[in-house]
Amino acid sequence: MTATIERKPSKRRASAPRGPRESLVSRTMAMAVMGIASLYFLVPLWWLFVSATKTRSDFTTTAPLWFADFALFDNIGALFAYRDGVFLRWLGNSALYAGAGALIATLLAAMAGYAMAKYTFRGRELLFNIVLGGVLVPATALALPLFLLFSQIEATNTFWSVFLPSLVSPFGVYLSRIFAAASVPDELIEAARIDGAGEVRTFFTVGTRLMAPALVTIFLFQFVAIWNNFFLPLIMLRDEELFPVTLGLFVWNSQVSQIPDIRALVIVGALLSIIPLIIAFLSLQRFWQSGLANGGLK
Numbered sequence: 001m002t003a004t005i006e007r008k009p010s011k012r013r014a015s016a017p018r019g020p021r022e023s024l025v026s027r028t029m030a031m032a033v034m035g036i037a038s039l040y041f042l043v044p045l046w047w048l049f050v051s052a053t054k055t056r057s058d059f060t061t062t063a064p065l066w067f068a069d070f071a072l073f074d075n076i077g078a079l080f081a082y083r084d085g086v087f088l089r090w091l092g093n094s095a096l097y098a099g100a101g102a103l104i105a106t107l108l109a110a111m112a113g114y115a116m117a118k119y120t121f122r123g124r125e126l127l128f129n130i131v132l133g134g135v136l137v138p139a140t141a142l143a144l145p146l147f148l149l150f151s152q153i154e155a156t157n158t159f160w161s162v163f164l165p166s167l168v169s170p171f172g173v174y175l176s177r178i179f180a181a182a183s184v185p186d187e188l189i190e191a192a193r194i195d196g197a198g199e200v201r202t203f204f205t206v207g208t209r210l211m212a213p214a215l216v217t218i219f220l221f222q223f224v225a226i227w228n229n230f231f232l233p234l235i236m237l238r239d240e241e242l243f244p245v246t247l248g249l250f251v252w253n254s255q256v257s258q259i260p261d262i263r264a265l266v267i268v269g270a271l272l273s274i275i276p277l278i279i280a281f282l283s284l285q286r287f288w289q290s291g292l293a294n295g296g297l298k
Helices: 024-052 056-061 072-084 086-118 124-136 139-152 159-167 170-183 186-194 199-210 212-227 231-236 245-254 262-297
Strands: none
Touching: 024 262, 056 262, 072 086, 072 262, 086 124, 086 159, 086 170, 086 199, 086 212, 086 245, 086 262, 124 170, 139 159, 139 231, 159 231, 170 199, 170 212, 186 199, 199 212, 212 262, 231 245, 245 262
16 A cells, blocks of 8 residues: 655745845936936937927027927028038048948958957967057047158048048957957868868858957947047048038038028038938947947957
8 A cells, every 4th residue: 555645835935046136225326327327418419409400590599408490301401402512422421431441440350350369370469469559549649640641642631541540440350359269169160171161261251250240349330430530530631522521510610600500500410410320320239239248248
């Protein structure tokens, strides 16, 4: 005779491990700081959008953070028609400087980082330390030496005087190296070589695919840096046809005291100039967020 023993379900459940509990004060302080930071960044954008929708007379006579008569499309039409559409020319120049420059800079940074991560050669660590030193040097500190170099070869006031310096990205090389070292297995490279793939083909078919989140992050950061670059075009360029949109708006803003009507064009132009950056961030956020997170972990 066998006796079955039924176990009653325990009233106590195994409690899940809990992390350190945050105090109410610290959480409130964190939310307050985040709220202030959000207002700091969003209020200027709101003011810019509201101001761009106003007529010239409403701009100085109405509340700065609220709408009046909606004239955004009329203002955009006046901006594009002013001086035979020179603003569109500046937008095209910025798109060319930033788009092509960021694309080529990303490719060069990926190749350099991949080579330093996957190939062993003499002076590799010294070269990487030099790249790390380049990350710490601000771009504005290099503008004047670059101007002297380009003036020696009489290449100032040309497209190349702004485009060529944009192709260098020490931060991109740094991020490419740490990402390639952690994401591209050596066994996969050896397998590609056994299958007959050359080094260049292995890089483009294996390395770039595994490094895609880091490459998108590098492209986005370089695109924003070139688009917002102001000091280098300021000292390099004199021909208005070569201006990026940042320098063109600066020149217009310096003429506001002589031509007050141009103030509205500067505001509308500033609003339109940030739209490509917003589109780039929103369309690529899935890639650059994962790239930054993985780069920080690795």
